[in-house]
Amino acid sequence: MQKREGRQILSDGMRLRCPRCGAGKMFLGMFKMRSECSSCHFRFEREAGYFVGAMYINYGMTVIIAFAGYFALDYFTAIPFLPNFILWGVFSALFPVFFFRYSRSLWLSFDCIFNPSDSPDSRREGANPPSA
Template identity: 35%
Template sequence: MSYVKDKLSFVSNIYKEKCPHCGEGHVFEKGLSVFKIPVMKERCSECDYRFEREPGYFIGAMYLSYGLAIFQGILGFLVCNALFPGLAIEWIVASVILPMLLLSKKNFKWSRILYIHIFPW
């Protein structure tokens, strides 16, 4: 039971954008404009955990973001194809690109947080 609880806590902390060490502090600044790039805090406000280890630490998160975007594009295609079979190619392309664009800011955040959780120091 503890194993399941740990895994649910892991997923919950990533979804809520919480610190991988204490699970309380937020990783990103709150209240930014919709069109601004999210700003990551240097340290956790609760446990003083340092998020960025060294320059270039989050280059690996780029691959996670790419994987999330591809998954969302494929999911958009499958949903569009299931709901509207025989749709014109323009609409199918839009159904692939639109989820990627709408969720790009969230992908940026989730990929960095997931990377911190996978490779904690």
């Protein structure tokens, strides 16, 4: 398989496409993730607990946006403390639900960029048996 650039891998990740081939979709619905790529059979969940790192991405993005948004509104508008606080509290509860798929996709994309692997264990079992 042709080596892909990090920028292309991230672009495919943000479109919720397979970071390896860019063709297969990663999700069946809002929360249901495919076990492997329908196009290249790249296994998405590499091991148990693999997507814990995606939770850090989701949490980090939520905190960064909520803090920046709170202080931006506080600085540039005359919005009182309580409505501003409630606004960003509600945002912090809803945004992670929306960003769930993207955080997983980004986590997998980062893994493909920093730990590129074309080994058989990253594919569906039996799809590419190791040669002896």
